[in-house]
Amino acid sequence: MLANVHVCTICMLYNLQTLILENCSKLKTLPSNTSNLSNLRHLNNSNTPLLEEMPPQLSRLTHLRTLPNFVVGKGSASGIGELGSLHLLGTLRLERLENVIDVEDAKRAQIMNKEALETLRLEWSGTSEKESEVLCSLKPQKKLLELTIKGYNGLEFSKWIGHPSFSDMTYVKLQNCKNCRFLPPLGQLPLLKVLWIKGLANVESVGAEFYGDCSLPFPVLEELRFEDMQNWKEWLPCKRNEEIRIFPCMGKLFIRSCPSLKGWLPKNMDSLSKLRIVECEELVVSITNYKHLRELRIDGCKRVVHRRGVKFKLLEDMRLHSTSEFRLKIDGFIRGLTKLQRLQITGCEELTCLWENEYRWLQPRISNIIGGNISDSPPHFIQELRALKQLVLIGCSNLISFPEAGWPPCLESVKMESCNSLRHFVRNQIPPSIRRIEIAKCQNLKRLVKDAGELEGCLEKLEITGCASLTSLSGEGGRLPRTLKNILISECEQLESIIKTFHDDTCLEVIQICECANLKSFPEGLCHLSILRKLIISECGSLVSFPRGGLPSNLTYLYIYNCDQLEALPRGMDNLSCLQTLKVQCCGGNLASILEEGFPPNLIQLVIMKPKSCKPLSEWGLHHLDRLTSLKELWICGVDPDLVSFPPKEVLLPKSLIKLRIGDFPNLKRLSSLTSLESLAIWNCPKLASIIGEQEDHLPLSLTQLRIFKGCPLLTKKYKPGKGRHWSKIAHIPYVYVGDFFEEAEADR
Template sequence: MEADVLDLLQAHRNLKELTIRGYGGVKISTWVGNPSFTNMVVVRLQDCCNCKFLPPLGQLPSLKEISIKGMSEVENVGSEFYGEGSFPFPVLETLSFQNMQRWKEWFPCERLQGIREFPCLKMLSIDACPKLEGTLPENISSLENLVIRECDQLVVSVANYRELCALCVHSCKGLVYQSAVEFQLLDLEITGCAELTPSLQSEDSLLQYFTSLHRLTIEGNSHLVQLHHLTSLQELHIDKWPSLVSFPEVDLPASLKEIKIRGCDSLTHFARYRLPPSLRRIEINRCQNLKSLVEDRDGSASSSSSPCLTQDEESCLEYLSIWSCPSLASLSSRIQLPKALKHLQIHTCKQLEFITDTFDHNTHLEYIHIWYCPNLKSLPEGLCHLPNLQKLSIYGCRSLASFQRGGFERIASNLREIDITNCDKLEALPKGMHNLNSLEILRIPYCDGFMSFIGEGFPPNLISLKILNLKSCKPLFQCGLHRLTSLRELWISGEDPDLVFFPPTEMVLPKSLIRLTVEDFPNLRYLSSKGFQFLTSLKSLYIWTCPKLESIPYEGQLVPLTQLSIRRCPLLEARCKPGKGRYWRSIAHVPYIWLGDRRILAP
């Protein structure tokens, strides 16, 4: 019956794109692939799980893109796919097969007799076809991008694809290439191939024929690949090399600008003696035994004579990111970070106690992100000396007690965002934040130095303000928030047992507010109508975890709202039930309402 329905759904002749998803018939209708569809450019067949044969898409004269996914009953691709025309797929540029679980063989079109099967094909991708074996079409001289993933029985031959610019081969039986012929590849990714032929050669032998490479990805290599002859290489991605301890500088080409390393547990130091001067980006992820970035000449990770993170003017490093390296204790003890550094990101390094002495010389820094480093106790001095700093984000550093002296007493003219949250032992906030005229987003916790911070005043041009763990709200209510005329978002969370009314009489909220969140106040009972009457721009109101809250402004005060969320406030949730709750008439006009975890629709 599904086949009859699809037959009757024959599309208009001018159709340009066709997608068939979830069709359950055994055979796709004959109109799909009819050459009369002269304008058809894109065809997608997805999850047609009962179909055993592909339609004759080769007959479509203008077809440029084909995507076939999840057709798990197809065992062979051959003449039925090419159709009956003399020149199948005359302008096809992109062909993609994915998740074809029973596909065993791709048969060439016998009647072509030397004519190219895909004269314009540039991109061929075959993904998750575990039974596919034999060979792929070889006479595709136009092919530029070849991606083969998780085809366990397939030996991929690239001997005839002389125009390839990008090649990705992952988890296949093997890779065949043509010895003594240089390819013009720019992007090469080889992971999980059991054999490299001719002669089962290693990656070293293979790479000598790809001298034009710009990007190289290799996984699971057992030894250090020789890279110095790849004089055009710019990006190197390394995954799960079991014996990689560090990179000898002499083996890295001078053209190399970016290195990404993941899952190399033997790596203890990124490099020996100094960072390669050409590198602009380093990313290290999940290297369990990484101790430092640069090893000293005497074998130690850090000393007063070590260049470590070098001061050398030749260093061009701009981006440094280290994730999930639990043995990393410090970046540098006495030597500054590279002067060219713009982006510093350290995430989930549990042993990190120290970053560097000072940021005084890092005037190019734009972003500092330090997340989930529970042993970090302080930040370097010199934050006030970073004129290009745009974002400072410190999150989940539960041992961080203080910032070094200096704060922001000098104006950091480009700073747009400060996020200091989930730092339980923080005693004081950086001084001088009221000087930051460019600051737009501020997220801070309540701490012992909160009164001092409030005394200085808020930065004048804030757009978003989030204050967490308030133990006493009174200083905040008396500090003149209404003077923040640009404030659009306010989030207040706390434990103040004295807060019963919000906002209290002495607090005037900025009229510019669009979004307001009130959270975690154990004794809050009332939202004041008077406090909301001037919030004519308020669109989103979020009230969370206020178990005693029982009152919200009556009808008319919440007219501007388009979103309302009330969660873990059992008394108020009961009074806002659709149709029968006491406050339903006050909120029934709001298009998007959530009570608890449930979206409420008007009855």
């Protein structure tokens, strides 16, 4: 990763035409003699957030055509005026404009004359006395397509912003211009399609000044976003001929974090297809005016209003979150949602049952959600949502259960979170259309299905997390759906059993059981799951054993982590010919003796880390390692505290091995037989003084990655890059890292 460019050798490449520094996230400066690159045409320095300034005399690069980023430094020898003689094209971002002290220098940049520029971004990171004058001086050419102004601290915008002479401008973003009280007349831009206004904290009213002086404001605007406008109080209508429709092409309107905004939104936006209003606590949203909506999201508003008789025949996605009051008429709303595919309701505490409870209609409870007099409506009104595929309920703390009948016929996915009164999903039968169920943080959920029976249907994926009262998926004698492919149960501390028995016609492919402290055993019949590929068991502290018959023969991935009471791995591990990955970490019991039978023969990755009961390495069956002719990756950590040499004499590493990770061996002093390795990592081996074997004078030439992490003081001192006494012996390795694991991970981001 390029951190800084100190050497000038790169600037001796006088014929260089393209220099790409994109995404050099730690680059701070460029060589001072960059101007020597007289033939340079493209200098790509985009996404270099730490770049402090530009090198001097950039004006000498007369052939330069692309320069995405120009940073004005403090007292920089290369002021913004250096851009004047450059014929730039494409995108130009001018950063730290607060460092422009001389307005004349901004004028010398001649931004107006750069006719090939398509995108201009003007950014301030602090304040200065002449910001308004600088902004005026940076007026671009009139064919500009996109304009962004960020961090400007002047009291008002320059008059050129929003001027109709910018007839090709399609995109404008104004961000964090906190002192401006009024928006520029952006409605005058004839081809503006996307407008984003964010963080203009001093704007209180949006009205005539925004629309501008033209007969039809915003004639082709398709997307409008307002965000983080803390003091915005009113959005005034455009006072034009009433026959003229404002925003005639508006397809998307997003308003977020405008807590003071009151009143009503513009009416008659007939083209509006997406409406998202989030965290506008004082706003009343009347959706009656937007009958062509396809997506509606209302979150944290004062009120949602709908007038009877208006139907939303195109609405596909509706999300209602934490809104104080809904006034939605059933006859004109629910039954009009003929294409609704996704419905999400969040934070509606009065919702007791979605559409019925124990065969009785609960009109008083649900009226706060749906509104109006619903006594004349059939009890299964939600069945009218015949296109509904996904239902999400979050924070409906009084929801008790779902009915047995009346489900939307196309419903495929149900997600529930923090519905703390929910005791079971259904009484007897999962609806046949449902393929995915996700339940999270429902503290009183005891079972997925209340009574015993087959969980028939088409369910393919089941996830239950953070449900502290869950004891089992079904009552005594229940069975999983034959179609179920993936099951995840996590953080369910009272779980006693998943199901009594796995049947051989179950199509499970993945099982993940994590943090279920009370689970003592797996269901019988695990060995019969002929399609099972992946089994993960993590932090199940009471798990004692696997069922009779062991593991299914087609298993390819097995991970067991932190199961203190697990007495042993299943017998017959050496017969699992399809197993490619075996990870055993932080487990107790007599795991080592089972592996003495032999490892699965076709392993590609083997991880044995920090067992609770440490034994000599030879007792882990590692003397069979050389038989694993497909093994490519081996992790050994904390297995044998007395180990002095790795590998020990009785253990031969397979020739196929290319990646080795070893750690937590307090007495390890020697390494050997590392031929063919491509990657080596070592940590917490305080007595290890060399990574080169006693009978060898160099590391294998195949090694391309070497990592020495914390806890290896002798190695760190000897091999520290550029400083260690033996650095020359590893300097040929393309990637060497010596330091803390987390620091490397941070650097790689």
